[in-house]
Amino acid sequence: MAFSLLTRQLTASLQQNLRLTTTGCRYVSKTATKTESEFEYDAPSMKTPVPGPKSKELLRQLGDIQNVGAVHFFCNYEESKGNYLVDADGNRMLDAYTQISSIPIGYNHPALMKVLTNPNNMSAFVNRAALGILPPDNFPEKLVESLLSITPSGMSRVQTMSCGSCSNENAFKTMFILYRNKERGYNGPSEEDIGTCMINQSPGCPELSILSFMGAFHGRTLGCLATTHSKPIHKLDIPTFDWPVAPFPKLQYPLEEFVRENAQEEARCLEEAEDLIVKWRQKGKPVAGIVIEPIQAEGGDNHASPDFFSKLRNIARKHGCAFHVDEVQTGAGATGKFWAHEHWGLDDPADIVSFSKKMLTGGYFHKDELMPEKPYRIFNTWMGDPSKNLFLAEVLNVIRRENLLEEVTRSGKALLNGLYALQAQYPHILSRARGQGTFCAVDARDDAIRDSILIKTRNKGAFLGSCGERSIRFRPALVFKEYHVHQLLNILNDVLAEHK
Secondary structure (H helix, E strand, O other): OHHHHHHHHHHHHHHHHOOOOOOOOOOOOOOOOOOOOOOOOOOOEOOOOOOOHHHHHHHHHHHOOOOOOOOOOOEOOOOOEEOEEEEOOOOEEEEOOHHHHOOOOOEOOHHHHHHHHOHHHHHHHHOOOOOOOOOOOOHHHHHHHOHHHHOOOOOOEEEEEOOHHHHHHHHHHHHHHHHHHHHOOOOOOOHHHHHHHOOOOOOOOOOOEEEEEOOOOOOOOHHHHOOOOOOHHHHOOOOOOOOOEEOOOOOOOOHHHOHHHHHHHHHHHHHHHHHHHHHHHHOOOOEEEEEEOOOEOOOOOEOOOHHHHHHHHHHHHHOOOEEEEEOOOOOOOOOOOOOHHHHHOOOOOOOEEEEOHHHOOEEEEEOHHHOOOOOOOOOOOOOOOHHHHHHHHHHHHHHHHOOHHHHHHHHHHHHHHHHHHHHHHOOOOEEEEEEEOOEEEEEEOOHHHHHHHHHHHHHOOEEOEEEOOOEEEEOOOOOOOHHHHHHHHHHHHHHHHHOO
């Protein structure tokens, strides 16, 4: 009862700060102090509905070349700055989606422009090296400056790749190789192994599996698709593997009000995950690894407690499964910590951590024991891009210099509190506000209303994304400040006020 009273008091306080009571009221919340910056615009500026005439013409042109069904509008990236994305028609939008969560410090950040124009960096941009066989002579040094400076706890090595899907795909291969090495006692493959792998048969191509979770998204390549369970459109008509799929906890929000119920739900999911590991071993398809997101993103911004992940980690150890944490969308600071799994408070959180998006390059960190013993086992032509490591090193400098993780925590608190207040004001439209840092989401009543809100919000100057069945997701850059939060809430409130 005391907690319910506290919740009511908090809601009342937020509603005072978020002046939502007057229909059409322009200001939703107290305006934070704006920090002047030459690389930012002041506010959104809309000239046409989105997509506008130029975007529609470009859609027609591109539609003669490829499928454009997913294209929202065309962008003028030269004119985009900081948190503001400019489209082909000159519309300037506050971007809280950032290329599906992949812009770390805003558009055209001066620090990154400086990296691009530095003559010492020109060779990395002009000559893309085949890193697996001919890396540049400064590659170890640049890895130390960039990726190895943010190595997750318990990790000692990193393998660069070009994107999130290929990062996960090769991480899966690494887990399978480790499992077979353990089975063979780290002896070399037999002649039977070598012969049968060439005709796609066991034991050379073993009947191993990876446990994933309903609602997960790990990529669209064939192996990754077997672990992706967010939307049918990703998987339809594509052959797949017989791999186990465990339930991901369906928690009630706010988490603090449903501790007992959520603990029961997590216990149910953990029990079923372990049962599946046993069942697949009995089927002759043992689970070599478990892959999971710290927050399921594409599947609907689904959260779980640190206790859930800790217990799942222990289940992986118990059954000899490698534990792979997919931080492709959650990594690089969006939750207020550089890695979202740091919120779990574990000294040994994972065996593999994959990354991409805000990291600007792809790849995965891993423990020593997952290092392949032979060349060409984890290999492709490029295996990443040295120029992206240059950008990443400077992004990390900006994060440290400007204390952006602290900024994310402050902005995230303001954003989540604003979403709580909006759902209190519009309970017939919004529910289940949730988030960590600025990695936030809120549910609309149904997908049609969600999509309508997104279109209307965009036409008023704020660009948001969707996920899951009816969720609105917020994925701003790390330079998204409280000032931008209030701008966004103003626009969102105007749109919600128009809905009946």
